[in-house]
Amino acid sequence: MARTLKLRIWRGDDKTGGLQDVTVEANHGEVVLDIIHRVQATQMGDLAVRWNCKAGKCGSCSMEINGKPRLACMTQVASYPEDEVITITPLRAFPVIKDLVTDVSFNYKKAMEIPAVVMPEGMKPGEPRMQQVDVERSQEFRKCIECFLCQNTCHVIRDHEENKKSFSGPRFFIRIAELDMHPLDMLRNRKKTAQEEHGLGFCNITKCCTEVCPEHIKITDNAIIPMKERVADEKYDPVRWLGSKIRRREEVL
Amino acid sequence: MTLEKHKYDVVIIGAGGAGLRAAVEAREAGLSVAIVCKSLFGKAHTVMAEGGAAASMGNVNDNDNWMVHFRDTMRGGKFLNHYRMAELHAKEAPDRIWELEMWGALFDRTNEGKISQRNFGGHEYPRLAHVGDRTGLELIRTMQQRIVALQQQDAKEHGDAEKNMKVFAEVTITEILKENGKIAGAYGYRRESGSEVLFQAPAVVIATGGVGKTFKITSNSWEGTGDGHALALKAGANLVDMEFLQFHPTGMVWPLSVKGILVTESVRGEGGILTNSLGERFMFKYIPDVFIDKYADNEAEADRWYEDQDNNRRPPELLPRDEVARAINSEVKAGRGTEHGGVFLDVSKRLSAEVIKKRLPSMWHQFYELAGVDITKEPMEVGPTCHYVMGGVEVEPDSAAAVGVPGLFAAGEVAGGMHGSNRLGGNSLTDLLVFGRRAGKGAADYVKANGANPVSDAAIEKAAAKIEAPFTSTGGENAYTLHQELQEITHNLVGIIRTGAELTEAIEKIADIRKRSGNISVTGDRKFNPGFHLAFDLDNMLLVAESTAKSALLREESRGGHTRDDFPGMNSTWRQVNHISSFDGDKVSIKSQPLPVLPKELFDLFDVHELEKYMTSAEIAKGGSN
Ligand SMILES: Cc1cc2nc3c(=O)[nH]c(=O)nc-3n(C[C@H](O)[C@H](O)[C@H](O)COP(=O)(O)OP(=O)(O)OC[C@H]3O[C@@H](n4cnc5c(N)ncnc54)[C@H](O)[C@@H]3O)c2cc1C
Numbered sequence: 001m002a003r004t005l006k007l008r009i010w011r012g013d014d015k016t017g018g019l020q021d022v023t024v025e026a027n028h029g030e031v032v033l034d035i036i037h038r039v040q041a042t043q044m045g046d047l048a049v050r051w052n053c054k055a056g057k058c059g060s061c062s063m064e065i066n067g068k069p070r071l072a073c074m075t076q077v078a079s080y081p082e083d084e085v086i087t088i089t090p091l092r093a094f095p096v097i098k099d100l101v102t103d104v105s106f107n108y109k110k111a112m113e114i115p116a117v118v119m120p121e122g123m124k125p126g127e128p129r130m131q132q133v134d135v136e137r138s139q140e141f142r143k144c145i146e147c148f149l150c151q152n153t154c155h156v157i158r159d160h161e162e163n164k165k166s167f168s169g170p171r172f173f174i175r176i177a178e179l180d181m182h183p184l185d186m187l188r189n190r191k192k193t194a195q196e197e198h199g200l201g202f203c204n205i206t207k208c209c210t211e212v213c214p215e216h217i218k219i220t221d222n223a224i225i226p227m228k229e230r231v232a233d234e235k236y237d238p239v240r241w242l243g244s245k246i247r248r249r250e251e252v253l
Numbered sequence: 254m255t256l257e258k259h260k261y262d263v264v265i266i267g268a269g270g271a272g273l274r275a276a277v278e279a280r281e282a283g284l285s286v287a288i289v290c291k292s293l294f295g296k297a298h299t300v301m302a303e304g305g306a307a308a309s310m311g312n313v314n315d316n317d318n319w320m321v322h323f324r325d326t327m328r329g330g331k332f333l334n335h336y337r338m339a340e341l342h343a344k345e346a347p348d349r350i351w352e353l354e355m356w357g358a359l360f361d362r363t364n365e366g367k368i369s370q371r372n373f374g375g376h377e378y379p380r381l382a383h384v385g386d387r388t389g390l391e392l393i394r395t396m397q398q399r400i401v402a403l404q405q406q407d408a409k410e411h412g413d414a415e416k417n418m419k420v421f422a423e424v425t426i427t428e429i430l431k432e433n434g435k436i437a438g439a440y441g442y443r444r445e446s447g448s449e450v451l452f453q454a455p456a457v458v459i460a461t462g463g464v465g466k467t468f469k470i471t472s473n474s475w476e477g478t479g480d481g482h483a484l485a486l487k488a489g490a491n492l493v494d495m496e497f498l499q500f501h502p503t504g505m506v507w508p509l510s511v512k513g514i515l516v517t518e519s520v521r522g523e524g525g526i527l528t529n530s531l532g533e534r535f536m537f538k539y540i541p542d543v544f545i546d547k548y549a550d551n552e553a554e555a556d557r558w559y560e561d562q563d564n565n566r567r568p569p570e571l572l573p574r575d576e577v578a579r580a581i582n583s584e585v586k587a588g589r590g591t592e593h594g595g596v597f598l599d600v601s602k603r604l605s606a607e608v609i610k611k612r613l614p615s616m617w618h619q620f621y622e623l624a625g626v627d628i629t630k631e632p633m634e635v636g637p638t639c640h641y642v643m644g645g646v647e648v649e650p651d652s653a654a655a656v657g658v659p660g661l662f663a664a665g666e667v668a669g670g671m672h673g674s675n676r677l678g679g680n681s682l683t684d685l686l687v688f689g690r691r692a693g694k695g696a697a698d699y700v701k702a703n704g705a706n707p708v709s710d711a712a713i714e715k716a717a718a719k720i721e722a723p724f725t726s727t728g729g730e731n732a733y734t735l736h737q738e739l740q741e742i743t744h745n746l747v748g749i750i751r752t753g754a755e756l757t758e759a760i761e762k763i764a765d766i767r768k769r770s771g772n773i774s775v776t777g778d779r780k781f782n783p784g785f786h787l788a789f790d791l792d793n794m795l796l797v798a799e800s801t802a803k804s805a806l807l808r809e810e811s812r813g814g815h816t817r818d819d820f821p822g823m824n825s826t827w828r829q830v831n832h833i834s835s836f837d838g839d840k841v842s843i844k845s846q847p848l849p850v851l852p853k854e855l856f857d858l859f860d861v862h863e864l865e866k867y868m869t870s871a872e873i874a875k876g877g878s879n
């Protein structure tokens with residue numbers, strides 16, 4: 001069952017580094033993260049990699065495998081042909097700390113810039129009533145495991161450090177969409193700020209983010225496009241937005 | 254290198270559900286708070302919880318209330334629970350869930366628009382608030398976003414988001430510091446750079462989660478190395494009842510690389526049945542006497558229960574976890590297991606593919622991607638996996654203060670007592686919230702009453718020397734190898750079924766590994782070096798394993814998460830005993846301590862005939878304390 005695997009793993013830090021060739025055994029059913037752990041335990045004790053759950057639930061083990069942004073714990077070795085050399089590199093959109101570990105603090109800064117949910121005034125714990133169909137839209141976005149693969153793949157920032165300042169990225173577009181569609185959230189103008197403060201306008205709907213999302217969140221179709229469309233609406237008719245919110249608020253009370 | 258130093262009122266070790274809830278409470282009480290965690294913010298083990306959070310909101314069946322929940326929790330724990338913790342938990346859990354909703358959480362709904370609740374093993378009514386099968390993610394994200402919301406307030410008011418509360422991600426605490434017998438702070442290193450960090454604080458909350466990585470087959474993430482258990486022991490606190498470990502009945506068994514990964518109990522809650530290789534639905538054979546009036550002994554009734562819960566007993570697949578895990582273990586041992594040493598769990602016969610994908614999306618995903626199994630069409634292969642530690646830091650229930658160490662608090666999986674000898678599914682997530690909040694408040698009250706307690710240079714030097722040790726050692730032991738050896742020992746000798754002889758052997762072997770671990774040498778430098786990190790984690794796991802093996806050897810009965818082949822029955826006299834572990838700097842020792850007696854008003858919540866199954870006749874005659 002075992003097979004011998006040839007890997008090229010990027011080793012280095014923010015200053016120097018390069019690909020190193022490694023040969024290692026792989027067993028039936030193993031994922032790339034298993035292989036990295038074997039390399040760590042037997043050949044490179046100090047090989048740096050992030051991981052937690054090994055079940056696709058925490059979004060820690062993001063890296064690029066043969067150039068594709070992926071979760072290493074959900075990538076079967078068997079999905080690569082026997083003779084193929086598997087190349088493992090850190091996420092490209094973020095600065096390398098060491099080996100496969102990158103500095104993803106950009107994402108935490110962007111999270112801080114999105115205002116939190118604002119509950120209807122006077123609403124008490126236990127009071128909210130919401131229908132399943134109404135929470136489902138936001139629930140889709142709350143599936144996000146913050147692996148930041150979408151951020152890594154988005155061409156707006158992947159090779160354009162200069163855009164990071166004004167572009168929050170797909171992960172945070174779905175966060176804004178989630179709050180905007182949240183049946184209880186009372187903060188207005190979420191879509192407008194997505195456009196004006198978070199750089200929604202930079203997005204030209206290439207859908208690359210949706211393609212890499214391990215949670216299969218339809219980032220473009222369900223979050224970005226509706227926000228872009230309604231941003232256009234709102235610019236002309238803010239009253240309509242207010243109307244829809246108030247109606248929804250009545251429904252939930 | 255100059256030492257990085259910080260001063261806070263409260264340092265919270267751990268950013269899982271318990272740590273984050275404690276942080277919010279302490280911060281809202283007006284204190285400055287540091288949250289320290291080994292992973293990135295939002296990745297703690299809590300994120301993996303699937304099934305739900307138990308709270309008797311009564312949204313689905315309005316017969317539910319805190320008293321029913323309390324009774325279920327005590328039964329699940331085989332009455333070894335600290336009654337006061339179980340009581341507080343049952344009473345406060347609904348408020349903690351509703352509060353999450355006010356912070357933006359979006360739980361699945363009932364038709365009336367309330368929070369939906371699902372069935373789970375050992376819970377009499379549908380009680381688990383949930384979001385599909387990713388409830389832990391919802392909980393941790395909500396708490397994470399609550400922390401961000403509080404930081405945004407500080408940014409607005411003070412121009413500095415991190416003025417009152419800051420997250421120190423990827424920092425490992427290696428030591429809790431004391432001065433004059435009281436807490437003074439915590440010391441650790443940044444995983445990224447290996448550089449050291451000092452936190453000065455008069456109160457420390459330990460919220461470090463579980464110990465699963467001590468075992469070979471586990472559902473836990475790498476963080477579950479028992480750090481908090483060991484830190485507490487080293488700081489002079491006690492651990493209570495470390496013999497009790499929960500082996501979850503359903504972990505994946507194949508392929509090998511995913512062995513141990515959890516298959517949520519919701520699969521059974523939603524109607525999944527267990528069969529052996531002969532196709533027998535074997536759980537009917539394993540209903541213990543104490544549960545005979547609550548569980549169906551035939552298929553027809555078990556099946557009817559899904560439609561009509563008031564007039565039928567529940568299916569035995571939903572027995573408490575310890576029962577199901579032992580049953581699976583017996584079937585496999587008797588040669589009726591699957592090819593890969595498990596049993597079958599099948600949900601495809603009862604639910605349509607569409608419903609399965611909707612209610613159990615991450616299970617579908619997990620099997621499809623990792624095992625090539627489509628659970629809407631085929632059964633899963635499952636077997637027991639080390640899941641949860643019931644034992645933990647001995648605390649005062651109301652304040653979560655660690656017994657014996659002023660300024661130290663503990664909450665969440667790392668705290669002991671709440672779940673007795675066996676935890677019910679769903680009770681952990683609400684435990685985190687209820688006691689996380691209480692620990693935050695306990696710490697805040699303590700700091701307000703006591704003030705700062707400066708750390709001495711001597712204590713700093715000592716802590717720093719320990720961190721440097723694996724780099725200067727030339728002993729040549731490899732941390733990875735020792736870890737694997739430890740896992741073999743715990744798996745083979747301290748596992749789901751135990752004997753006195755094997756436990757004695759385990760204790761000797763663990764001591765031997767401990768000796769060798771003093772000679773661990775690390776390759777590479779301090780920068781994000783997993784070998785170096787493991788050296789510290791291993792030291793903690795060794796203490797935990799020692800405490801578990803020694804407590805297990807002393808307890809000569811079988812109860813919940815502790816099964817002795819040489820003492821198979823439950824024994825009412827043993828029920829009155831807690832095992833307290835303490836550490837003298839060299840070895841763990843265990844002493845017996847009486848279990849707090851159920852007060853009369855809680856005693857009276859039970860039918861006396863039920864209590865007779867657990868208690869001695871003297872206890873029954875007394876009818877609880879007054
Ligand atoms: C797969 C799975 C599914 C589960 N499903 C459910 C469920 O449906 N319902 C339920 O009620 N329970 C469930 N549980 C149990 C529950 O998830 C855990 O018991 C609970 O999440 C533990 O939370 P915690 O806050 O105590 O600690 P954790 O979430 O484990 O967090 C521990 C924190 O401490 C930090 N830490 C640890 N050591 C150190 C150190 N030395 N220095 C600094 N930081 C440190 C870690 O980085 C982490 O942030 C499940 C468990 C598993 C494994």
Ligand code: SF4
Pocket residue numbers: 153154155156169170202203204205206207208209210219220224
């Ligand atoms: S669709 Fe927009 S956000 Fe997504 S990758 Fe393309 S440009 Fe980036």
Ligand code: SF4
Pocket residue numbers: 059143144145146147148149150151170171174209212213214215216217219
């Ligand atoms: S949206 Fe998808 S790809 Fe992006 S961070 Fe979340 S889970 Fe990852």
Ligand code: FES
Pocket residue numbers: 050051052053054055056057058059060061062071072073074
């Ligand atoms: S380790 Fe958690 S997603 Fe891969």
